[in-house]
Amino acid sequence: MNDPLIRIATRNSPLALWQANYIAEQLRRIHPGLKTELVKMTTRGDKILDAPLAKIGGKGLFVKELEQGLLEGRADIAVHSMKDVPVDFPEGLELKVILAREDPCDALVSNHYRCLDDLPSDARIGTSSLRRQSQITQAIPGCQILPLRGNVNTRLAKLDTGQFDAIILAAAGLKRLAMADRIRQIIPTSISLPAVGQGALGIECRVGDDRIADVINVLHDNETQQCVIAERAMNERLEGGCQVPIAGFARFQDGGLFMQGLVGTPNGQQIIRAQRQGLVDQAKVIGYEIAEELLAKGAKKILQAIYS
Numbered sequence: 001m002n003d004p005l006i007r008i009a010t011r012n013s014p015l016a017l018w019q020a021n022y023i024a025e026q027l028r029r030i031h032p033g034l035k036t037e038l039v040k041m042t043t044r045g046d047k048i049l050d051a052p053l054a055k056i057g058g059k060g061l062f063v064k065e066l067e068q069g070l071l072e073g074r075a076d077i078a079v080h081s082m083k084d085v086p087v088d089f090p091e092g093l094e095l096k097v098i099l100a101r102e103d104p105c106d107a108l109v110s111n112h113y114r115c116l117d118d119l120p121s122d123a124r125i126g127t128s129s130l131r132r133q134s135q136i137t138q139a140i141p142g143c144q145i146l147p148l149r150g151n152v153n154t155r156l157a158k159l160d161t162g163q164f165d166a167i168i169l170a171a172a173g174l175k176r177l178a179m180a181d182r183i184r185q186i187i188p189t190s191i192s193l194p195a196v197g198q199g200a201l202g203i204e205c206r207v208g209d210d211r212i213a214d215v216i217n218v219l220h221d222n223e224t225q226q227c228v229i230a231e232r233a234m235n236e237r238l239e240g241g242c243q244v245p246i247a248g249f250a251r252f253q254d255g256g257l258f259m260q261g262l263v264g265t266p267n268g269q270q271i272i273r274a275q276r277q278g279l280v281d282q283a284k285v286i287g288y289e290i291a292e293e294l295l296a297k298g299a300k301k302i303l304q305a306i307y308s
Helices: 014-030 064-071 130-139 152-160 171-176 210-219 222-238 280-307
Strands: 005-011 035-041 077-081 093-098 106-109 124-126 144-146 166-170 183-186 201-206 246-253 256-264 271-278
Touching: 005 014, 005 064, 005 210, 014 035, 014 077, 014 152, 014 171, 014 201, 014 210, 035 064, 064 077, 064 093, 064 201, 093 210, 093 222, 106 171, 124 152, 130 144, 130 246, 130 256, 130 271, 152 166, 166 171, 171 183, 201 210, 222 246, 222 256, 222 280, 246 280, 256 280, 271 280
Parallel strands: 005 035, 005 077, 124 144, 124 166
Antiparallel strands: 077 201, 093 201, 106 166, 106 183, 246 256, 256 271
16 A cells, blocks of 8 residues: 555544544554544534534534545545435545444433333433434323433433433444443334434545555445445435434344334324335345335325424
């Protein structure tokens, strides 16, 4: 390799830095002599903490600045949580690698209650995810869903000062930050189906940058890729973002790909579900078919009501 340096664009949050450092360590381990450099950036999504993501443009706000850094040549790759990555990529950029998935589930974090069933009927539960709000409200109809933004440490601090009875976070983030001891319950997917791409990391780079592709391809995990392809295909067909409660989770099962998807109203009063099993190499088709079934069952009406 002519230039033994890879510059990694990353957000400045503790979890994003962990992810970027993890990628850097893996690349250095596999490619002795390779040097890595973190290019730290603050995204618009990190700056605006007093409004729900749905009202300020969605999770894509966490990746735009990183992508601009790639396009301007200030960085060679960008590391993303796949649940934050929009369906479409800017011209000249592509998602080259998806790593093996960490725990995809949501986690209940509480200082006083062991599980969802232990929470009082009017529990104060912190989350800014409409997906989580929809499903948790269906499980606990009388609960109070209160907005919760900020990095993992900020969210935990708000719980610890008594602002909430419990908060819902991604299990993957807590485990990656060595905070698994804060998890009181891994919430079953039957109660809270994960977000599209949750638990998976992706590496974005410039199209045609063969030098970088040769270095990072070794981290690619095909099983996770197929699952994420199915989930993102469903989301693409639904034209989904964080503005609407959409969930999608695929996994390998019985030699094929099994996927579940749902669309719900924010208040949890209506949740439409669909599932499919098919061949692994038909991942995108499976995702599209689930979306079509959800639309046929009434998801379009829910989506239109939220987007209008």
